[in-house]
Amino acid sequence: MNLKIKMFGAEWCPDCRRTKTFLEQNQIDFEYVNVDLNQEASQLVEKINNGKRIIPTLLINEKSFTNPQNFEIAAELGINDGKKLVLYGADWCPDCRRAKRFLTDNNIHLRFVDVDSNPEAADWVTKINNGKRIIPTITINEKPFTNPSNDTLTEALSLDKVSDDRIYDTIIVGGGAAGLTTAIYAQRDKYDSLILERKNIGGNAFITKKIENYPGFKEVSGPDLMDKMAEQAETLGAKIELGEDLKKITRKAEHFEIKTSSKTFLGKTIVLATGSTYRTLGIPGEKELIGAGVHFCATCDGAFYRDKELIIIGGGNSALEEGMFLASFVKKVTIIHRGDEFSATSTYVDKLSSFDNISFHLSTEPQKFNASENGVFESLSVLKDGKTFDIGADGVFIFIGLIPNTEVFEGFINLSDNGQILTKGLNETSMGGVFAAGDCRKGAIAQVAAATGEGVVASYGLREYLTNRT
Known part of the structure; x- marks a missing residue:
């Protein structure tokens, strides 16, 4: 019974790298799709995540997972320190419930396949049990165990080796x-x-x-x-x-x-x-738009905005450094800082003048993140000199401390x-x-x-x- 796993990611994405490494180390077959090179895939990722461009996004048998942690992937795929465990059973089956309870009590990840809703799985279980539909059937690294007792599972999984x-x-x-x-x-x-x-x-x-x-x-x-x-x-x-x-x-x-x-x-x-x-601003619209135009990592999310316009919030070293990095491939960067001068060192401040696509507003206080009809960021409301006005952009990056x-x-x-x-x-x-x-x-x-x-x-x-x- 093969899994169908598709991973959407990008080469510059740290979490994509972690996820790929985890899958490869556990010898999990998967299809990798680079969203930077595949516009259709990029659009699918946004659709899955309600308009948010979040990677890695995994499809495991068509079930989506947004930037899953390793333990979440392990839990879904039944990975346990190199051992992959799949339990074929049904909700009504007493021995299936017993086996599941024993495994979960021992912190063993398992992938549960319901044979009642999966005809292919039911046929496979029948085949390996010589024509008998016996559940639970459990595979550990593809070796089948037919209705194994708790003692059998203990031995197969080396659960009694506490001295190790x-x-x-x-x-x-x-x-x-x-x-x-x-x-x-x-x-x-x-x-x-x-x-x-x-x-x-x-x-x-x-x-x-x-x-x-x-x-x-x-x-x-x-x-x-x-x-x-x-x-x-x-x-x-x-x-x-x-x-x-x-x-x-x-x-x-x-x-x-x-x-x-x-x-x-x-x-x-x-x-x-x-x-x-990263510290957040705590102003209206911020929480709702994180991942949908509001970001905290230029390396992680900046590539989404090539040749587009961005806002940077902050005035320290990180804000200016990341702003200049983004300015190297986006159309325009606008830096918003509430102080009357930047708090970054002169090394970074002096470099700003070498970028003709960077502008900035000092003594300017962010007030609200505004969303478009599609639920993604479209502008930032700011307060300056007692007046409120909106600054439009395709995305915004926040660098205001840790x-x-x-x-x-x-x-x-x-x-x-x-x-x-x-x-x-x-x-x-x-x-x-x-x-x-x-x-x-x-x-x-x-x-x-x-x-x-x-x-x-x-x-x-x-x-x-x-x-x-x-």
Whole structure:
């Protein structure tokens, strides 16, 4: 029984890259369609997503998934650490319910195929069972098991091998520059490290088209730099797990237990390098239009607007840098900043004059995002000198700062009023054995070079902690 999987994406899209890698690593056959090269596919993506141009979009047996996380794909396809599990059954079948309950209780992903609504599946089940329609029939890596008992499933899936659970010297939550650097230094000190990353290796740096202030490089692309860091960490022995969304950390007697959306991991120390996400304006129309003309990542979504007009909101380094990147291939860029002068460094401000397709409005306050009849962004209402007026454009990108990704740590460690992790000494948090590095830590500087230094400090902290334990 073959799956029909079609993936719509683009080469510049980080989440497309993650999704393709996940499918390929799990030997899942799929058809890849580049929306940049296929206008019909691009229109289909917008139709599926109610006018929003969101990639990757997957069609799995005609069922659509918009930018699914790895664990969501695993759950839909029945992928479990290299084992693919499909349960052919029916809702009314007691043994099917028993098998499903046992598998879900043991956090096993399964793909359920209802033989009552799928004649092809019913015929296949009958064929492999020598003419008998026996359910549940479960396949594990295409090996069939006919109405298997719980004991049979336990043995087939190695569920009883709890002694194989690995206790890492350190588990690093976050795969950006800070987390990768921590792993590199930890591995060089002969400490086993595991990186758990919710989305893509590289964090915010990965979606930065060009980095011009990283020592040793006149300029380097974010993806290239982050790929090199990840390669170095893995070469030294670090393990990287993508698509693992942290849910809870619990302190045990001798170690920490980390629960993600799909698994449980054990570590002697923890390094929190969860970074930060883009801050929103919180004005009318913003939430409704995110993905439908309102964006936060030029590298991710800028290609949709080639030869069109865009608005940039913000006046810092990121706003000007990304605005100039977009101006290199769009028709026009208008920068809106509420201050009476840009807060970016003079290096970026001076470069603006070299672009004849960039204009800007200072002392201008965004008031409302306006949608067209089709439900996509068409203009921004702004307030300047006591007057309100609209600025039309095909899309808008917001760069007004970052919010630390630390909400899940509330009650576990001490946070500042704005949610940043409070540390002392070698980046140790209020919980012994737990360290922080990067944008999520109070006092950190949101630069790639600074993040690598944060990772170094955290690695020294965990080394001191582990040394004192022995």
